[in-house]
Amino acid sequence: MSTHTSGEPLTGSLRVPGATLHYEVRGSGPVLLLIPGGSADAALFDTVAPVFTDRWTVVSYDPRGMSRSSLDGPLEDQRVERHSEDAYRLLEEVAPDGAPACVFGTSSGAIAALDLLARHPERLRLVVAHEPPVVELLPDAERHRAFFAEVHTAYRREGVAAAMAVMSAGTGGGGQERERQEDRPASPPVDELPPHLTHMVSRMHANTPYFLEHILRQFTTHVPDVAALERVADRLVLAAGRESRGQLLRRPAALLAERFGGEVVEFPGGHVGLAEHPAEFAEALSATLG
Numbered sequence: 001m002s003t004h005t006s007g008e009p010l011t012g013s014l015r016v017p018g019a020t021l022h023y024e025v026r027g028s029g030p031v032l033l034l035i036p037g038g039s040a041d042a043a044l045f046d047t048v049a050p051v052f053t054d055r056w057t058v059v060s061y062d063p064r065g066m067s068r069s070s071l072d073g074p075l076e077d078q079r080v081e082r083h084s085e086d087a088y089r090l091l092e093e094v095a096p097d098g099a100p101a102c103v104f105g106t107s108s109g110a111i112a113a114l115d116l117l118a119r120h121p122e123r124l125r126l127v128v129a130h131e132p133p134v135v136e137l138l139p140d141a142e143r144h145r146a147f148f149a150e151v152h153t154a155y156r157r158e159g160v161a162a163a164m165a166v167m168s169a170g171t172g173g174g175g176q177e178r179e180r181q182e183d184r185p186a187s188p189p190v191d192e193l194p195p196h197l198t199h200m201v202s203r204m205h206a207n208t209p210y211f212l213e214h215i216l217r218q219f220t221t222h223v224p225d226v227a228a229l230e231r232v233a234d235r236l237v238l239a240a241g242r243e244s245r246g247q248l249l250r251r252p253a254a255l256l257a258e259r260f261g262g263e264v265v266e267f268p269g270g271h272v273g274l275a276e277h278p279a280e281f282a283e284a285l286s287a288t289l290g
Contacts, residue, residue: 037107
């Protein structure tokens with residue numbers, strides 16, 4: 001594909017079965033595909049992408065149903081396999097020569113990245129999976145399945161704020177984590193943010209009901225193909241935030257790393273360390289990619 005080296009990304013649309021994906025391309029060199037998680041979209045990587053554009057073709061996108069990636073029909077429950085095939089089709093679009101790419105995914109995006117590696121290892125040189133919440137692998141999976149169902153119930157009964165409060169309480173680090181959050185300065189109001197961040201935050205808010213209804217339970221009940229991943233474990237880095245020690249969302253990464261005879265690579269911050277510490281996070285990712 002042609003290179004793109006200016007500050008603004010080159011945007012494109014890709015038709016995939018059941019949806020049209022919005023994607024963005026920056027830089028030149030081998031492909032580095034960035035997969036957001038939760039209710040985030042491609043803009044999650046706006047701050048970190050420029051760090052890599054001197055040596056990578058950085059590709060980010062809005063997952064199907066999020067923001068600018070529209071579904072052909074009504075909103076429906078999502079499947080990890082469909083999302084990982086979207087990522088594969090995007091790689092085929094931006095790197096039609098078949099050259100192996102590197103992939104970074106975080107949270108639900110890391111689940112898609114794991115499935116992409118299990119299904120299409122020939123297209124990948126390295127996958128960095130940051131805190132994939134594949135809790136079905138844990139010995140107490142039934143309890144966590146019930147927890148995410150409780151989050152969904154809270155959303156249905158009381159709305160987004162109630163659901164996010166339940167999820168935060170169940171995935172955080174207890175009292176110390178809450179104290180750290182209380183000590184942090186409050187986020188500026190949306191109307192005080194730079195224009196591009198204002199748009200991103202507004203889109204994330206709009207995406208949250210879709211995430212809670214159609215992605216959260218569906219992705220956290222997904223069982224990765226551990227046998228397939230073990231065969232290509234030399235191409236997989238399991239990552240987690242330093243501040244996530246002792247928390248639920250770190251445990252699956254730690255379990256997989258132990259299963260494959262490795263260790264978790266720690267990144268700055270916690271589950272959303274990419275958003276909280278973008279410069280330090282980009283530095284850690286750069287070192288991990290080598």
